[in-house]
Amino acid sequence: MSGPEAAVARLDRSLDRVHEILRRGNLTALPEAAAAIEAEIASLAATSGPAPRAADLAALRRKLARNALCLEGAARGIRAARRRIAEVRGAASGLAAYDAAGRRIPGDARPASLARRF
Numbered sequence: 132m133s134g135p136e137a138a139v140a141r142l143d144r145s146l147d148r149v150h151e152i153l154r155r156g157n158l159t160a161l162p163e164a165a166a167a168i169e170a171e172i173a174s175l176a177a178t179s180g181p182a183p184r185a186a187d188l189a190a191l192r193r194k195l196a197r198n199a200l201c202l203e204g205a206a207r208g209i210r211a212a213r214r215r216i217a218e219v220r221g222a223a224s225g226l227a228a229y230d231a232a233g234r235r236i237p238g239d240a241r242p243a244s245l246a247r248r249f
Contacts, residue, residue, distance in 0.1 A: 135183040138175040139191065145171050146194040153201040 145168045152160045175183070221227065228236040 134180040135175065135178045136187075138171060138178050139183045139187045142168065142171040142175060142191060143187075143194065146191065146198060149198050150194070150201060153198065153205055156205070158205065 145164065149161070149164045149168065152158070152164055230236055
């Protein structure tokens with residue numbers, strides 16, 4: 132294998148590696164893997180000779196779409212974790228109160244506690 136075929140094969144392996152990284156949740160390995168993909172794309176663009184086969188490019192597109200979905204899922208998970216951490220931190224400062232419409236009442240606008248009313 133040489134020229135575009137080798138570059139496509141290396142890019143294919145790099146995309147599989149990113150998928151495995153995302154599947155395992157090892158997000159700290161993503162920057163290195165992304166740099167490898169960028170290098171493979173540059174290598175593919177600089178390759179002389181015949182263009183890669185349409186079937187090979189279609190397979191790469193499918194893997195790119197798969198990885199994009201995994202990245203979106205990872206981003207949703209990170210956002211959910213950040214919200215949960217904020218909720219836990221908020222719970223540490225006391226319980227929350229809500230009005231009849233279900234809106235959170237700020238701490239300073241809450242009604243007096245039961246002990247203060249009696």
